Amino acid sequence: MTATLNPPSNIGRALDRKDGRVKVTGAADYTADVHVPNMAYGVFATSAIAAGRLRLLDTTLAERAPGVVAVMTHRNAPRTGAVSAPAAMLHLPLQDEQISYEGQPIALVVADTLERATYAAGLVNAEYDLEAGTFDLQTDWSSRERIENGYDEPDTRTGDPDAALHAAEIRFCARYETTYRHHNAMEPSATTAVWDGDRLTLYDATQHVWGVQSVVAAALQVPAANVRVISHYLGGGFGSKGYVWPHQILVPMAARFAGRPVKLVLTRAQMYAACGYQTATIQDVAIGMERSGTLRAITHDVVYANAQREEFPEYAAVNTRVLYACPNIATTHRVLKVNLIQPTAMRAPNEGMGSFGLESALDELAWQTGIDPLELRLRNYAEHDPLTGRPFSSKKLREAYALGAEKFGWSRAARHVGERRDGDELIGHGMATCLMSTYRMPSTARLRMRPDGSVVVEAGSQEIGTGVRTIMPQIAADVLGVDPAAVTMVLGDTDLPVAGPTYGSSSTMGLGSAVADAALKLKARLAELGRDGESYTETMARVGADIVAEGAWEPAENGYAMFTFGAVFVEVRVDRALGLVHAKRCVGAYSVGRVINRKTATSQMTGGMIWGLGQALLERSDVDARLGRFVSKNLSGYLVPINADVGMLEAHFVDEYDDHASAIGAKGIGELGATGVAAAVANAVYHATGKRLRSLPIRPEMLIDA
Secondary structure: OEOOOOOOOOOEOOOOOOOHHHHHOOOOOOHHHOOOOOOEEEEEEEOOOOOEEEEEEEOHHHHHOOOEEEEEOOOOOOOOOOOOOOEOOOOOOOOOOEEOOOOOEEEEEEEOOHHHHHHHHOOOEEEEEEOOOOOOOOOOHHHOEOOOOOOOOOOEEEOOHHHHHHHOOEEEEEEEEEOOEOOOOOOOOEEEEEEEOOEEEEEEOOOOHHHHHHHHHHHHOOOHHHEEEEOOOOOOOOOOOOOEOHHHHHHHHHHHHHOOOEEEEOOOOHHHOOOOOEOOEEEEEEEEEOOOOOEEEEEEEEEEEEEOOOOOOOOOOHHHHHOEOOOOEEEEEEEEEEOOOOOOOOOOOOHHHHHHHHHHHHHHHHHHHOOOHHHHHHHOEOOEOOOOOOEEOOOOHHHHHHHHHHHHOHHHOOOOOOOEEEOOEEEEEEEEEEEEEOOOOOEEEEEEEOOOOOEEEEOEOOOOOOOHHHHHHHHHHHHHOOOHHHEEEEOOEOOOOEOOOOOOOOHHHHHHHHHHHHHHHHHHHHHHHOOOOOEHHHHHHHHOOOEEEEEEEOOOOOOOEOEEEEEEEEEEEEEOOOOOEEEEEEEEEEEOEOOOEHHHHHHHHHHHHHHHHHHHHOOOOOEEOOOOEEOOOOOOOOOOOOHHHEEEEEEEEOOOOOOOOOOOOEOOOOOHHHOOHHHHHHHHHHHHHOOOOOEOOOOHHHOOOO
């Protein structure tokens, strides 16, 4: 028995995205496009203060406004049940008078049109009893706390770092800072809730339909089986839609309260105070080293922000625990409670922030000692995890260093600071190591072969722009030996098999392994049904009914340390008069396990590089110290990279297969590309100008007359 088509391998091919055409033509239906009969519209009235209590809340005018169906406040909203992760916040709005951040919902107005709901929300009148708030990480360090409820250890220690630092021939210490940043996905968060008796259908812009199901069910105190969550297309999330935020709970609550379906779409301004942001960090890095370049001690102490009544861990020093062979390493993480909405994961959490501190510090040491920055990293290459002693499941970072250096031309880089110029521009080169933890999630999937020989992959996963709709059929086609064009995917629905979240660069490993398992079972079933010399198409035509196979995969503890690695090389040009920095070239080489689709993988890596360039040069969410609000809640005041900001981007992969990480040899890639870039840019700026900048973003005023 043979397949209809049997190419050598579908894995690794640069196939076009299956959902590309519907997205660019506008045919894809996003959550905000949902319309159901008798639908009403919800709009939040929000707090104008960041800390205090409601003294008066007058909704009389709003309730009398034309078209208003209901006004829900803390006085009449149902009490919610206890929620837990993946709920982003454990203390929900509209449950009491407490105000913990500016922009907190104080009322949800429901009306028959969006315009009427918006108008009525503006009629809600509130008066407050103000309380003192904390908005700045530098304000009061005495109140720093140790996060106890995270998924990792906040503090780690190997050896005796204090003694090793004291005894080191070369000692270095510096403070590095990253700022508040926002995700700014093209699609704002949106939710539509439809009740049918005691059953709820929730159309939601989410990176995890199953997480929404569990949290909403707990909050509304209904069985999870009674909550169906649908999210067919997502216009970007980057972590902002990974957890479950208050609006995703309050909208179905309001729909039940109002007795009709309710849709709520957050405004762009509300996105800055409704579904998280990346916290700022203060990082103190100390390194002890021998004159030969051998690292003897590293300490990395991190302070970051959390909301007043919440906990979200950011392990920004995780890079320091893993990247380099050093016998004495200590890391600590402390949180300062601020009166802002809870921060959340942002593309490359932990490593994306922490790599700036560690990789900048290593570059400083390299220049101080006259050791090439790449050579310094190679001299301290870690053959096993320094923290646990475990072997790496796979690691081809040496090869990535060599590949990236060759493609960039690192050996031809200037060896002296400020040596290269082009007219009024100073030219600098910098590099950094990239690292991302490997998060593995259990998943299930179903494969269905139709009588015409076509195949459908079914899984309750999400397509957030990473290529899930393309690579899962590619994996199934590879196992079955059929043309990927004959395989499609249905996803984004809790009525489908349970799949993991689409964050943490985890979908390819978990869901991909489950799809491969289902494909193997389907192939075995076809072999049982097939006759000699018969193709799949002929077998299916004879059988005349769907053949279905269920697959599953769950990660098991196997004694290996799992990470993805890479090296990024950057060339910058700095205008001496204006202080403007332009990243002319960015070349990355990566060790990521098996690459399933070279086109979508390259897109993910170059997209990550652009995120890193934004972190390095543009993005910052300033907080008004008087009002406790983000100053620019729009894209006119918050700068993200555009085409003119981005020079040449290259992403290269070393050949690798990691069967310890997943059943298909792959690891995650979506976030790795965003790590290391900010440090490489700062290092290149130093090489060009001689100015060492230790806070992000790098602004023109820092470099004028460089």
